[in-house]
Amino acid sequence: MISPGFHDFNGPLQLCNHANDSNPHNIYAFSPPFVRRVETALILIRHGESMWNEKNLFTGSVDVPLTRRGVEEAIEAGKRICNIPLDFVYTSALIRSQMTAVLALTQHRCKKVPIIMHDCSKQAEAWSQIYSDEAKKQSFPVIRAWQLNERMYGELQGWDKQEISKRYGKEQVHEWRRSYDIPPPEGESLEMCSQRAVGYFKEHIEPQLQSGKHVMVAAHANSLRCIIMYLEKLTSCEVINLELSTGVPLLYIYKEGSFMKRGSPVGPSEAGVYALTKSLALYRQELDEMSC
Numbered sequence: 001m002i003s004p005g006f007h008d009f010n011g012p013l014q015l016c017n018h019a020n021d022s023n024p025h026n027i028y029a030f031s032p033p034f035v036r037r038v039e040t041a042l043i044l045i046r047h048g049e050s051m052w053n054e055k056n057l058f059t060g061s062v063d064v065p066l067t068r069r070g071v072e073e074a075i076e077a078g079k080r081i082c083n084i085p086l087d088f089v090y091t092s093a094l095i096r097s098q099m100t101a102v103l104a105l106t107q108h109r110c111k112k113v114p115i116i117m118h119d120c121s122k123q124a125e126a127w128s129q130i131y132s133d134e135a136k137k138q139s140f141p142v143i144r145a146w147q148l149n150e151r152m153y154g155e156l157q158g159w160d161k162q163e164i165s166k167r168y169g170k171e172q173v174h175e176w177r178r179s180y181d182i183p184p185p186e187g188e189s190l191e192m193c194s195q196r197a198v199g200y201f202k203e204h205i206e207p208q209l210q211s212g213k214h215v216m217v218a219a220h221a222n223s224l225r226c227i228i229m230y231l232e233k234l235t236s237c238e239v240i241n242l243e244l245s246t247g248v249p250l251l252y253i254y255k256e257g258s259f260m261k262r263g264s265p266v267g268p269s270e271a272g273v274y275a276l277t278k279s280l281a282l283y284r285q286e287l288d289e290m291s292c
């Protein structure tokens with residue numbers, strides 16, 4: 001199966017002759033003449049339900065897998081994003097976000113294979129090389145980064161959330177969980193988490209979007225809350241009310257240096273949930289034609 005053409009841009013703006021450009025995804029604005037402007041998709045997804053979400057325990061940096069329901073949420077999420085173009089996938093170093101990403105990607109209509117990148121040592125990198133260009137083309141590189149991990153919950157990790165509320169009071173616990181700059185005991189505040197998560201996003205993910213690549217990030221409630229705070233320019237007061245459900249993909253379009261939210265699928269299907277841009281609708285149409 002030939003996969004629909006993903007962009008292969010070298011930079012945010014390129015000079016090109018659109019008259020000869022037969023790939024409908026490679027183009028957006030035509031002004032001024034011959035200047036191509038990049039418009040790319042960014043999907044953010046919090047992992048599906050984990051075994052400690054189910055038990056209502058503070059999890060943070062503890063590496064806990066998905067429940068069966070979490071697995072189902074990830075597959076369902078995959079169905080909702082199966083028509084959105086993707087080139088790169090980023091996850092945290094924690095298994096719950098990796099399970100979510102990989103399960104969701106099994107549903108993608110382009111049928112690419114998610115391949116986990118191993119770059120912890122030169123040998124690991126060398127031994128996981130792919131030598132066939134065709135196999136490379138038919139894969140989603142899955143890049144893991146500890147910087148996208150859940151905020152470190154310090155001495156709350158492993159404790160029941162309700163029990164901690166009884167012990168320290170609801171207000172105190174809400175402050176630890178939702179405030180911007182107050183860390184839980186020996187843990188990270190959202191601000192501290194933001195320094196590494198948003199730092200990584202700016203350094204590694206934003207340049208991919210700028211160069212025309214479509215990206216999915218599978219991460220955690222709080223590492224995503226601070227990334228969304230950055231994308232949507234939320235204040236430290238506004239971010240207090242930002243809640244993310246497990247396994248619900250959010251779609252943003254990156255264009256000319258800014259991020260536009262295009263929807264959060266809450267219904268049972270993609271239809272009427274995402275407002276597809278013209279280029280995303282063309283990508284979907286191409287997938288439809290290929291599967292006829």
Ligand SMILES: O=C(O)[C@H](O)COP(=O)(O)O
Pocket residue numbers: 057058059060061150153177220221222
């Ligand atoms: O780490 C955890 O316990 C959860 O993933 C997120 O925590 P929260 O519900 O306090 O945001």
